[in-house]
Amino acid sequence: MLELVDLGHNYGSYRAIDRVNLKVAQGEVVCIVGPSGCGKSTLLRSIAGLIKPTGGTVLLDGKPVDGSPENLAVVFQDYSRSLYPWMSALANVSLPLRRRGLDKKKREAAAMNALDQVGLSGAAAKYPWEMSGGMQQRVSIARALAYQPKLLLMDEPFGSVDAQTREELEDLTLRVCAHHGMTILLITHDVDESVYVGDRVVVLSKAPGTVVGDLPVQLPGPRDQIHTRELEAFVRLRAEVGRLVRGITPYRNTHGYGVETR
Amino acid sequence: MPKVNGASLLRGLIGTAGLLVVLEAAGRLGAWDTERLPLVSTVLLRAGELLADPEFLVSARSSLTTWAFALALTIAIAVPAGLLLGMVRPAEVAVRPLIEFLRPIPSVALIPLVILMFSETTHMRITVAVYAALWPVLVNTIYGVRDVDPLAKETLRSFGFGPASVAYRVVLPGAAPFIATGIRLAASVAIVLVVTSELIAGGIEGVGVYITIAASGNRLDLMIGATILVGLFGILVNAVLVAGENRLFRWHRARTEGVT
Incomplete structure (x- = not known):
């Protein structure tokens, strides 16, 4: 449903991303992971139509993206800036x-229904500044859910919450999005998270960011924070992704497990 | 937004009352000729009486109307202009030198010119007041608009909202606390300029005119009494606006003071 063809973007002479090619199928959860400064956010902004990429095309359902596409929602890392403090949670969620x-x-x-799905039906009348960080990010997620986008973009959505809340929100996202059959593109710098959440992990290189790895995640579902993370397959995959992120050449180990790179 | 709590209010009242008592005592002890400069108690009494004096009330109503019109006109001009200049950077760059040139010109200095321009005294007074009151609203609105978080705007854009919706739903409410502060400052400035233009240019009605007439009759008690009422009106307006800001923009205070 989403296709990036030779997507590139320069800020002046600085090349943030370079010839990114990616296809995302309907209902897939794809995690994009990369070192800091690999142009992850530039990539997301290009897809969301917030910036006009200097090269290549973004196709959504086969049509080139021009401006902000319909049926797309974004959850940003910085919930405190992306929620409107003058509005209650309910008003924030219902605005879009x-x-x-x-x-x-x-x-x-x-909006009430969406807040209920993220476990905040009791906090609908609260204002963002009356809530904890985790609650605020739940409101952001509810806002995206209520909009019922076909494609949900998440930009480091759990980067600003504590570890425990992070795990809760990861599971919440997986559960709710599976329920809605949504396609998700989640951007993160956290290798663990990318493997845990994704059906596929796409690794970007250091700037200029380009795709250096595209790994299917074959882990049994439903995923569980404890069991999934102790599976041998999880540990192996995490190591592979970790190497790619750090720019270490992938190798075939004694188990014959390898990494497909492009 | 300045925060007034009970203790500081009480202290302020005690300070004011103390000064008045001292002045009253000094006057009674013969520190000055109370025939020329009346006692505090006399002035306060006159101020109270003025509130029931039909002649003064006609003047007060006239000044109040002029002030209200001037403030409304100021808001109607400065808020849209500030929003535009805040959002459209090239426009702001183009207009900035003009603003910096016009802003320091004292409105009072324009009164003779404005008198020649308007035959209607009310129009003249409104013009002078608007000229002075415009700047705080304009400048605060521009800064308020600039202060709106880019991510807040991008969020709405990512949901497919156009520039007009973003301006109305994010920029305007986001800048509102700054705009309100500008309006509060403008309200005080407009009071000063309305009365000043009445004093300088004269006319038939207006508190400034009333004060001029009292002065020509050597009635210092009435002059000071009327002046005190203008001051009290200023305090009242400020207090009402501060209370309104604190109520409406709790979110802004919560954010700037880091209360979560």
Whole structure:
């Protein structure tokens, strides 16, 4: 449903990303992982239509993206900046639904439903600054869910919460998105997280970022923070991704396990 | 937003009352000729009486109307202009030198010119007040708009909202606390300029006119009484606006003071 063809972007003479090619199928959860400064956010912004890439094309359902596409939502890392402090959680979640042409009643009903799914039905009237970081990011996720996008972009969504909340939110995202059949592109610098959350892990190189690895994650579902992470396959895959992120040449180990690179 | 708590308010009242008591005592002890400069108690009494004096009330109503019109016009001009200049960087760059040139010109210095331009005294007074009150609103609005987080705007854009929606739903509410501060400053400035233009240019009605007439009759008690009422009105307006800001923009204070 999403295809990036030779996507590149320069800021002046600085090349942030270079000829990124990627295909994401409907319903897939793809994690993009890379070292800091690999142009992950530039990539996400290009897909979301927030910046116009200087090279290549973004195709969504076969159509080139021009401006912010319909049926797309973004969850940013910085919830405290992306939620509106003058609005209650409910108002924050229902605001984007104006784009769906729903009346106030229907917007609020949909927003309540989404808040319920992230376990915040009791906090609908609260303001973001009255909530903990984890709660605020739940509101952001609820806002994206209520909008019912076909493609959900997440930019380091769990980067600003504590470790325990992080695990909760990872599971929440997996659960809720599987329920909605949403396609997710999650950007992270956390190797563990990419393997745990993704159906596929795409590794970007240091700037200019380009795809240096594309690994299918074959782990039994539903995933579990303890069991999944102790599986041999998880540990192996995490090591492979880790090497790719650090720019160490992949090798075939004694088990014959290898990494496909492009 | 300045925060007034009970203790500081009480201290302020004690300080003011103390000064008034000292002045009253000094006057009674013959520190000055109370025939010329009346006692504090006399002035306060006159101020109270003025509130029931039909002649003064006609003037007060006139000044109040002029002030309200001037403030409304200021907001109607400066807020949209500030939003535009805040959002469209090239426009701001183009207009900035003009603003920096016009802003320091004292509005009072323009009164003779404005008198020649308007035959209607109310129009003249409004013009003078608007000229002075415009700047705090304009400058605060521009800064408020600039202060709006780019990510807040991008979030709405990513949901497919256009520039007009982003301006209305994010930029305007985000800049609102700054705009409100500008309006509060403008309200005080407008009071000063309305009364000043009444004092300088004269006319038939207005508190400034009333004060001029009292002065020509050598009625210092009425002059000071009327002046005190203007000052009290200023304090009242400020207090109401501060209370409004604290109520409406709790989110802003929570954010700037780091309360979570």
